[in-house]
Amino acid sequence: MHRKSALALFACLSLSALPLFAAPTEDLARTCNACHGINGVSVGPNMPSIGGLPEAYLKNLLLQWKTGERYAATMDRHVKGYSDAELEALATYFSKLPWVPVVQKADAKVIAQGRNASDRCETCHGATGSEPDDEETPMMHGQWAQYLELELLKYRTDAVKMPHKKMRNNAKKMDAADVAPAAAFYGAQAK
Numbered sequence: 001m002h003r004k005s006a007l008a009l010f011a012c013l014s015l016s017a018l019p020l021f022a023a024p025t026e027d028l029a030r031t032c033n034a035c036h037g038i039n040g041v042s043v044g045p046n047m048p049s050i051g052g053l054p055e056a057y058l059k060n061l062l063l064q065w066k067t068g069e070r071y072a073a074t075m076d077r078h079v080k081g082y083s084d085a086e087l088e089a090l091a092t093y094f095s096k097l098p099w100v101p102v103v104q105k106a107d108a109k110v111i112a113q114g115r116n117a118s119d120r121c122e123t124c125h126g127a128t129g130s131e132p133d134d135e136e137t138p139m140m141h142g143q144w145a146q147y148l149e150l151e152l153l154k155y156r157t158d159a160v161k162m163p164h165k166k167m168r169n170n171a172k173k174m175d176a177a178d179v180a181p182a183a184a185f186y187g188a189q190a191k
Ligand code: HEC
Pocket: 028, 029, 031, 032, 033, 034, 035, 036, 046, 047, 048, 049, 050, 053, 058, 061, 062, 072, 073, 074, 075, 076, 078, 079, 090, 138
């Protein structure tokens, strides 16, 4: 740690003829990791893992939070301190890390109910949430179930600003009783 910062200082000094440059993305990411876990792998059920999510998905969220197009309880405040270019660089940085599923246990009956409810989701998310059909779709296998459930509730609530219409329509078509089981099903998938 100390040696690294000494080296960084040395690099700065030796480049002092150059104009000031932006902080390296890795340093910016350390702030994110304080909540989202080392390498973006979260250790808490309310906090999503972000390492390895698709680049376009990450960019969409970070920029939509900044413009206020998308609701957040917390993240809107965090993104305000960064330029668009820094947010894009953070999206690229996190997208290059491996996705590490945190596989959670759930009751077999609940998982079976969730699997049934997820039939309609398969075309976009893949059978277990691990095969998003495009770069704007997140993986969900081994994402924290409690977080996935919260997200589904946001998509289902008109008053909450969530700009993706198709995902919103799909979430709204779910039976209320299937929301938590679907989240538990994805959270329990290793791949
Ligand atoms: C103080 C804790 C905290 C910090 C620091 C933080 N986040 Fe978050 N992040 C959250 C919370 C809480 C959520 C859930 C959404 C909300 O409530 O805003 C979230 C959600 C996210 C999501 C959504 C993931 C998904 O699958 O939907 C992304 C992406 C994200 N944060 C990226 C970042 C990045 C990049 C940084 C660093 C610039 C960062 N976060 C810093 C707390 C934090």
